[in-house]
Amino acid sequence: MNVLPPVPHPLPEPLIELVAQRFRVLGEPMRIKLLDRLRESDATVGELQGALGASQQNVSKHLGILHSAGMVRRTKRGNSVVYAISDPGVFELCDQVCGGVRRQLQELEAILQNG
Amino acid sequence: MNVLPPVPHPLPEPLIELVAQRFRVLGEPMRIKLLDRLRESDATVGELQGALGASQQNVSKHLGILHSAGMVRRTKRGNSVVYAISDPGVFELCDQVCGGVRRQLQELEAILQNG
DNA sequence: CAATCGTACAACTGTGCGTTTGTGTTAGAG
DNA sequence: CTCTAACACAAACGCACAGTTGTACGATTG
Numbered sequence: 001m002n003v004l005p006p007v008p009h010p011l012p013e014p015l016i017e018l019v020a021q022r023f024r025v026l027g028e029p030m031r032i033k034l035l036d037r038l039r040e041s042d043a044t045v046g047e048l049q050g051a052l053g054a055s056q057q058n059v060s061k062h063l064g065i066l067h068s069a070g071m072v073r074r075t076k077r078g079n080s081v082v083y084a085i086s087d088p089g090v091f092e093l094c095d096q097v098c099g100g101v102r103r104q105l106q107e108l109e110a111i112l113q114n115g
Numbered sequence: 116m117n118v119l120p121p122v123p124h125p126l127p128e129p130l131i132e133l134v135a136q137r138f139r140v141l142g143e144p145m146r147i148k149l150l151d152r153l154r155e156s157d158a159t160v161g162e163l164q165g166a167l168g169a170s171q172q173n174v175s176k177h178l179g180i181l182h183s184a185g186m187v188r189r190t191k192r193g194n195s196v197v198y199a200i201s202d203p204g205v206f207e208l209c210d211q212v213c214g215g216v217r218r219q220l221q222e223l224e225a226i227l228q229n230g
Numbered sequence: 231c232a233a234t235c236g237t238a239c240a241a242c243t244g245t246g247c248g249t250t251t252g253t254g255t256t257a258g259a260g
Numbered sequence: 261c262t263c264t265a266a267c268a269c270a271a272a273c274g275c276a277c278a279g280t281t282g283t284a285c286g287a288t289t290g
Contacts, residue, residue, distance in 0.1 A: 004214065004221075007213045009155065010151055015213065016147050020144045023212065026142075027139030028135055028248080029135045032126070032131050060266095060267060076256095079257050089211065089214075096211070099122075099204075100137070100204045101137060161236070172239090172279085191287095195237085
């Protein structure tokens with residue numbers, strides 16, 4: 001396992017592009033829901049479709065995007081395709097953002113109560 | 116300091132919306148650049164404009180979005196307005212994503228070499 | 231007070247992305 | 261072999277947002 005050197009500053013242009021792209025992949029509620037559901041357990045397209053109440057084409061498309069981004073893994077099982085999280089780092093990201101959001105909400109609440 | 120309870124699953128709809136929105140704010144190269152520059156030190160709109168080679172209106176607009184998201188802080192200093200990072204958690208996010216991207220690039224490289 | 235600099239705001243245009251609709255492909259059942 | 265179900269791929273529509281231009285506001289300077 002090789003250790004990565006620290007992130008350079010300023011960030012080189014192509015890296016910025018990649019980072020922004022990765023954030024953009026997570027900037028869609030449907031994809032957050034898919035990942036959140038997959039966090040519980042692996043699932044087929046049909047199961048995800050039922051769980052989220054979305055059309056098959058829509059689910060499949062977003063799963064394709066998540067797959068292109070290397071966040072989920074595809075496995076054929078009989079007639080179905082099973083999806084699973086392939087990069088656990090996504091969880092930390094989401095948790096971190098969730099924490100940040102809730103911290104902000106708390107601050108807002110505090111302001112509303114004290115002001 | 117109150118401790119936040121662990122994140123519930125499945126994520127409630129409004130929280131998902133907020134999380135996605137937050138990711139979307141970071142899904143724009145210009146805003147990543149602004150944050151990356153502000154990481155070095157606080158700066159005025161003019162300074163940021165010069166450092167990034169963008170128009171003043173554009174810089175101001177993106178700073179406004181970052182400010183609405185609570186990621187940067189505004190401070191008046193004489194004739195100018197100084198912007199600064201207000202949520203250091205953004206750094207961890209970016210670093211984490213940077214790490215993830217570079218890890219992926221390394222894997223790709225390894226595949227290309229061994230395949 | 232007038233002039234200038236820095237900044238924010240509003241209207242407009244173009245484009246990228248999400249959604250929908252339709253079709254192709256593969257695996258299993260009869 | 262035919263039929264059906266599950267999934268992926270492709271094209272069209274519509275919306276939301278990034279970028280540009282023009283303008284208005286506030287502060288500093290002379």
